[in-house]
Amino acid sequence: MRPVLLPPNPVQHFYLGGDRIAALRGIEPETDRQPEEWLASTVSRFGSDRVGLAVTEDGDDLRDLVRADRAAWVGARGGRDAADLGILVKLLDARQRLPVHVHPDRGFAASHLDCPYGKTEAWYVLETEDDCAVHVGWKRPVDRDELDRRRDAQDGEWMLAHMNRVVVRPGMGVLVPAETVHAIDGGIFLAEVQEPTDFSILLEWSVTTSTREESHLDLGFDTVMPSVSTDALDADALDALISTAGETPAGTRFRSLLPAAADPYFRLFDAAGETERREAGFAVVLVSGGAGAMVSDAGSVEVEGGQVYAVPHAFGEWRLTGDAEVLVAAPGAGWPITLRDGSVR
Numbered sequence: 198m199r200p201v202l203l204p205p206n207p208v209q210h211f212y213l214g215g216d217r218i219a220a221l222r223g224i225e226p227e228t229d230r231q232p233e234e235w236l237a238s239t240v241s242r243f244g245s246d247r248v249g250l251a252v253t254e255d256g257d258d259l260r261d262l263v264r265a266d267r268a269a270w271v272g273a274r275g276g277r278d279a280a281d282l283g284i285l286v287k288l289l290d291a292r293q294r295l296p297v298h299v300h301p302d303r304g305f306a307a308s309h310l311d312c313p314y315g316k317t318e319a320w321y322v323l324e325t326e327d328d329c330a331v332h333v334g335w336k337r338p339v340d341r342d343e344l345d346r347r348r349d350a351q352d353g354e355w356m357l358a359h360m361n362r363v364v365v366r367p368g369m370g371v372l373v374p375a376e377t378v379h380a381i382d383g384g385i386f387l388a389e390v391q392e393p394t395d396f397s398i399l400l401e402w403s404v405t406t407s408t409r410e411e412s413h414l415d416l417g418f419d420t421v422m423p424s425v426s427t428d429a430l431d432a433d434a435l436d437a438l439i440s441t442a443g444e445t446p447a448g449t450r451f452r453s454l455l456p457a458a459a460d461p462y463f464r465l466f467d468a469a470g471e472t473e474r475r476e477a478g479f480a481v482v483l484v485s486g487g488a489g490a491m492v493s494d495a496g497s498v499e500v501e502g503g504q505v506y507a508v509p510h511a512f513g514e515w516r517l518t519g520d521a522e523v524l525v526a527a528p529g530a531g532w533p534i535t536l537r538d539g540s541v542r
């Protein structure tokens with residue numbers, strides 16, 4: 198089985214952006230609020246059963262292809278359901294600051310949302326304007342009642358002033374554990390790898406087209422606020438969430454781009470040129486530049502900058518030839534066993 202080419206799959210959203218995705222993927226944005234593309238997604242937006250789903254060039258839902266031949270796509274038993282690929286990959290092209298928001302962990306999702314995944318996520322910075330930052334975790338512990346009041350007053354300035362501000366550069370990776378407050382400045386273009394859900398708690402809906410009623414997962418703030426951490430994320434803990442491997446050029450080895458703490462959830466690598474062989478396994482490949490081929494015993498696929506592929510396990514071990522550069526996203530180490538054994542929160 199060979200990798201499947203995926204046409205652009207832009208997603209309309211509640212924040213501005215999308216021109217850099219359009220340029221990379223060779224499309225005209227339909228609106229100025231098209232800031233995300235969901236790559237190889239077999240999950241849809243919260244509240245929708247279609248938006249976000251990847252469709253192949255032949256018009257098939259990737260979800261249906263995976264369901265029909267799970268062993269070939271995933272090569273392992275288990276997962277949330279027959280279409281589960283263990284990760285969701287997005288391009289995220291912000292032209293305004295994203296709202297301060299939070300995602301639940303697996304325990305909360307299991308007990309309130311009937312889902313074994315939470316939404317731990319990680320960002321890999323592709324491009325940024327000067328002095329753009331991400332905002333991750335609280336600098337000091339915050340009081341829960343005060344946070345409720347600031348949320349009700351939509352006091353985003355207070356929230357940001359209490360959060361860690363990290364100026365980013367291309368090639369930086371940032372892991373955002375579930376329950377951690379976060380926001381992304383306008384001007385940043387990144388690849389995001391996350392657990393395959395769309396569970397968000399918006400603390401600051403007023404800078405978006407979203408409403409308060411759309412901000413608490415239909416569960417009410419009283420229910421969701423306990424999954425918003427009010428603890429401090431201190432300097433050492435923040436350091437452990439940041440990687441800088443990608444600030445030097447990609448080489449012929451598949452190089453891990455995210456902090457080690459991301460490994461149980463998802464992995465992201467880059468490589469370029471005539472690469473070493475990569476193990477078999479489901480992967481999402483973004484060709485970030487150049488041209489070449491993905492080659493395995495199952496065949497060869499010509500690739501060029503701007504393309505996205507879903508690579509099935511049954512493609513086997515593969516390598517890159519030519520002068521293409523790729524980003525490769527893969528499920529976490531030990532997945533899907535880790536989904537049920539309670540070792541990942």
Ligand SMILES: O=P(O)(O)OC[C@H]1O[C@](O)(CO)[C@@H](O)[C@@H]1O
Pocket residue numbers: 233287295298318379381389391395396397398399
């Ligand atoms: O999860 P929401 O509410 O769509 O938030 C907007 C975006 O923010 C992110 O969580 C990044 O912080 C994206 O995964 C998401 O699409």
